[in-house]
Amino acid sequence: MTQSNSLRVFTRLKTVALGLLILAVVANSLFPYLWILVSSVKPTNIMYSTPTVWFFTPTADHYVSAFGDKGFGVNFMNSMIVSVSTTVLTVLVGTPAAYSFARFRIAAGDHIFLFILSTRMAPVISLAIPFYVIYAGLNLLNTYTGLILAHLTFNLSFYIWILRGFFRDIPAELEETAMIDGFTRWQAFTRISLPLARSGIVAAGIFSFIFSWNEFLYALILGGGDVKTLPVIIPSLINQRGVEWGEIAAIGSVVILPILILVFLVQKHIVRGLTMGAVKG
Amino acid sequence: MTDTTRLEVKRTFGTHSLRVGYPYFLLAPSLLVLLFVGVYPFVSMIVLSFRKLDFRRLGSAGDFVGIDNYRKLFDEPVFFSSLKTTAFIVFTSVPLELVLGFAMAYLFNRNFPLKRLAVTITIIPTVLAPIAIAVMWKILLATPWGFLMYNVFYRFGMFEDVSIFGSPGLALAAVIAIDVWEWTPFMFLVFLAGFGGLPQRPYEAAAIDGASAWQIFWYLTMPLLSPFILVMLFIRLIDAFKIFDTIYVLTNGGPGVATESISIFAYRFTFEYWKLGESSAFAVVIFLLFFSVFGFLFIQLQKRYRIF
Numbered sequence: 001m002t003q004s005n006s007l008r009v010f011t012r013l014k015t016v017a018l019g020l021l022i023l024a025v026v027a028n029s030l031f032p033y034l035w036i037l038v039s040s041v042k043p044t045n046i047m048y049s050t051p052t053v054w055f056f057t058p059t060a061d062h063y064v065s066a067f068g069d070k071g072f073g074v075n076f077m078n079s080m081i082v083s084v085s086t087t088v089l090t091v092l093v094g095t096p097a098a099y100s101f102a103r104f105r106i107a108a109g110d111h112i113f114l115f116i117l118s119t120r121m122a123p124v125i126s127l128a129i130p131f132y133v134i135y136a137g138l139n140l141l142n143t144y145t146g147l148i149l150a151h152l153t154f155n156l157s158f159y160i161w162i163l164r165g166f167f168r169d170i171p172a173e174l175e176e177t178a179m180i181d182g183f184t185r186w187q188a189f190t191r192i193s194l195p196l197a198r199s200g201i202v203a204a205g206i207f208s209f210i211f212s213w214n215e216f217l218y219a220l221i222l223g224g225g226d227v228k229t230l231p232v233i234i235p236s237l238i239n240q241r242g243v244e245w246g247e248i249a250a251i252g253s254v255v256i257l258p259i260l261i262l263v264f265l266v267q268k269h270i271v272r273g274l275t276m277g278a279v280k281g
Numbered sequence: 282m283t284d285t286t287r288l289e290v291k292r293t294f295g296t297h298s299l300r301v302g303y304p305y306f307l308l309a310p311s312l313l314v315l316l317f318v319g320v321y322p323f324v325s326m327i328v329l330s331f332r333k334l335d336f337r338r339l340g341s342a343g344d345f346v347g348i349d350n351y352r353k354l355f356d357e358p359v360f361f362s363s364l365k366t367t368a369f370i371v372f373t374s375v376p377l378e379l380v381l382g383f384a385m386a387y388l389f390n391r392n393f394p395l396k397r398l399a400v401t402i403t404i405i406p407t408v409l410a411p412i413a414i415a416v417m418w419k420i421l422l423a424t425p426w427g428f429l430m431y432n433v434f435y436r437f438g439m440f441e442d443v444s445i446f447g448s449p450g451l452a453l454a455a456v457i458a459i460d461v462w463e464w465t466p467f468m469f470l471v472f473l474a475g476f477g478g479l480p481q482r483p484y485e486a487a488a489i490d491g492a493s494a495w496q497i498f499w500y501l502t503m504p505l506l507s508p509f510i511l512v513m514l515f516i517r518l519i520d521a522f523k524i525f526d527t528i529y530v531l532t533n534g535g536p537g538v539a540t541e542s543i544s545i546f547a548y549r550f551t552f553e554y555w556k557l558g559e560s561s562a563f564a565v566v567i568f569l570l571f572f573s574v575f576g577f578l579f580i581q582l583q584k585r586y587r588i589f
Contacts, residue, residue, distance in 0.1 A: 018388065022399065025385055029403040029466060032417040035428055039420055048426040097311035104304035112312070114579075119319035123523045123571050125544040126564040127319075129551055130326035133334070133561075153318040156311060185303060214410035216526045217544070221552065231412040235530050238419065245420060252416040256409050263408055267401045271474045274407065274467055278512045279474050 033256055039249035047246055062250035072233060072251060079229040081144055082219075083212040086151040090159045090208045095201060098163030099189060103172065113161075117276070120157035127153060128221045135222060142224030150218040155208040158276065162207070165277040166200025167193060203269040206262050213258065230255050326568070329561035343558065350562035360563070362538050363546035366453070370542060371521040374460040378517065379510070381461065382468025389469070390476045400473065404466040411463065415530035418459050422446075449539030452532050456540050459527055464520075468513055475509035508586040515578045522571065543567060 039047070041058035067073040106112060131150055132141070140146035174196070175188040183191065194201075219229045230251060237248050263270070271279050330350055333343040354360055389400065406414065421429040422445055434440045445451045479502070487497050525544035528534065534541035534549065541549075547567065551560035 018391070019393070021388055022393065025388065026399050026403050028462075029406055032414070032421060032462070033405065033409060036413070036417045036420060050426050050431050052426075052428055052432060093310045093314060096307035100304045100307035106304055106308065112308075115319070116311075116315060117579075118572070118575070119315055121519050121575060122319075123544065123567050125523070125525065125547045126326065126567045126571070127322045129547070129557070129560050129564045130322035130329060132551075133329060133557065134322060134325055149314075149318055152314055156314055157319075160311060210408055214408075214412075216410070216412050216529075217548075220529075221548075231410055231526075234412050234416060235533075238416070238530060239533075245423070248416055249420060252413045255413040259409055260405065263405055264401060267397070270401075270404065270408075271470055275471060275512055275516060279471055279509060 033260070036249050036252050036256070040246065040253040042246065042249075044244075044246050062244075062246035063254075065244075066247040066250045067254075070247070072230070075228050075230050075233050076254060078144075078223075078227050079213060079231075082147050082151065082227070082229060083209050085144070085148045086155055086212040087205055087209040089148065089152065090155045091201065091205050094156050094159040095163060095194075096189075098160045099167050099193060099197075101160065101164045102167035103175075103193075116157045116160055120154050120161070120276070122153075124154075124217045128218055131218070132221055141222060142226050144227055146222050147219060147227055147229075150222055151212045151215060154215075155211055158211065159204050159208050162204040162273060162277045163197070163200055165272065165280075166197050166204070169200075170196045200269070203266045203273065206266050207273040210259055210262060213255075323568075326561050326564050329558065330565045332558060332561075334558040334561070346558070350559045351566075353556075353559050354562050354566065357550075357559075359538050359541065359546055363541045363543050366538070366540065367522060367524070367542045369453070370457055370460065370524060371518060374457045374464070375514065375517050375521055377457075377461050378465045378468050379513065381465045382470075382513075383472050385465065385469040386472030386476055389473055400470070404470050406463050407467045407470070409463075411526035412530055414459065414463055415527045418455075418462075419531065422455070446532050447536055449536055452536060452540050456524075456528055456531060459531070460521065460524065463527070464517060467517070471509050471513050472506070475506045479505055511578075511582050511586070515582055518578065519571075519575055522574070 040062055041060070042053075042056060043059045043061065046053040046056055067076065100106065101109065101113065128150075131146075135141045135146050140149075170193055175183075175192050178188050178192050179185070214231065215229075216231045219227075219232045223229060223232055234248060234251060234255075237243065237251070266273060331345060331347060333346045333349070385403075389396070389403075393399075419427075421427050424430060424440075424444060425435070430440065440451075443451065445455050483501055483505075484497065487501055492500070523544055524542050525548070528540050528542055528545050529548075532540045534545040538546075544567075547560060547563050550556055550563060
């Protein structure tokens with residue numbers, strides 16, 4: 001009797017301990033990005049106070065001064081233009097390629113595929129240096145076109161890899177049946193496989209947007225003065241004298257907020273997205 | 282699996298010879314783009330590495346100088362120190378991430394309320410911009426008002442008379458710690474997926490045979506998880522090797538060259554000292570290094586598991 005009682009107490013204690021541990025793990029991930037959001041609405045006069053001020057009336061001052069007065073709204077637009085264009089191009093160009101890889105025997109297909117993977121994995125700095133020289137010759141430095149093309153190196157290859165997996169999950173028999181019923185090859189693709197792959201296309205597209213939005217090194221090297229993206233302006237603000245941490249927190253928050261929303265849209269496919277489709281999760 | 286999902290081109294296209302090109306027609310736009318953004322820079326990098334480049338006349342190819350650029354690169358002491366620093370970062374952070382990620386996944390591998398939300402919140406650091414992550418940690422570690430600095434470290438009497446980003450050892454430790462914070466959730470996520478896919482049968486058999494917990498872990502769980510571990514190592518080793526963004530904001534390679542990774546060094550070398558010719562040689566060397574590791578791991582992975 002007493003033994004089963006103590007056993008029950010022990011199991012309950014264990015449950016509580018495990019719950020606390022899980023909470024600690026979640027908090028450890030959550031706190032830093034929560035804190036930058038908090039800092040971005042913290043009035044300047046208590047920003048640097050010690051001890052830390054916990055309760056205050058949030059202010060939009062940092063956002064107004066960063067994106068209005070100092071004109072970083074332009075950089076936000078630059079980031080949007082580059083990420084959205086890269087994503088749209090990736091989806092348009094990459095979808096047929098992914099389908100082709102999934103459905104057909106391609107001559108030297110494995111080698112082409114490996115080449116595509118390697119453009120994704122290659123060290124950015126190694127490519128950025130020759131890009132810089134090539135772009136200087138083609139007058140592509142400091143242009144949207146140049147940066148968007150550079151972002152395709154990692155995004156197009158990523159997209160094709162991921163989407164091939166999604167297309168492979170759709171049974172080829174569905175298309176075969178449709179073709180027996182008189183569909184052309186092209187119709188089988190656009191009317192059968194494409195709609196079925198929609199959730200995969202959306203997920204892979206969102207990932208492409210995220211990667212382009214977060215990208216820093218190409219933007220830093222190839223972006224120049226006119227197409228500076230949001231991440232690129234942050235280091236220059238940190239390294240100057242009289243750092244305005246409130247404003248930097250506001251810019252950092254704008255960099256992370258779209259991702260915080262998008263990640264919930266792709267959570268079902270996130271394992272696949274982060275492992276290049278190797279793990280289906 | 283792979284073969285049954287592919288249609289035979291011949292069978293579905295009949296004999297109409299024009300249509301045999303169809304798969305390639307679908308592929309062509311992507312390949313053209315990737316040839317321009319992948320192959321062209323790669324080839325020009327190799328060509329440039331043997332030429333003397335003037336950054337004021339970038340359009341024109343410089344004079345052929347043989348292996349001069351390579352020789353100059355190997356005369357640069359920071360080149361070797363950056364290799365060492367990168368190796369140190371990679372081989373401390375990645376194993377830490379693997380072990381911590383495993384522990385976290387083990388902890389999460391049970392049912393509890395709001396599990397899905399908890400998992401998503403936990404993995405978010407992995408998809409955030411590294412630049413924003415560096416800002417977060419700058420704000421947490423600011424002297425003396427940073428949240429972590431004031432409320433945790435000072436309370437325990439740590440870092441009161443040393444600055445974290447001002448002393449070489451601490452700066453490197455901070456870079457590694459932040460990398461671990463950023464990427465452990467990735468390992469966690471893949472392990473969690475791995476746990477979810479473990480078959481039940483072998484465990485029942487092991488229980489009947491009276492295997493100890495350690496034996497089950499070592500002879501059953503680990504072999505079953507090994508493809509997942511290889512995938513994670515493959516992806517993370519490659520990424521960690523290229524580490525740039527966070528270091529650029531946190532320390533810009535300093536103090537001195539304490540946190541100067543290969544990518545940081547290559548960047549400064551090229552765009553602060555404007556040694557473009559040498560830096561192309563550098564890019565080639567990084568590429569070779571990279572692909573020897575990458576290729577080896579990839580071939581191992583494909584040969585054993587055909588994962589990709």
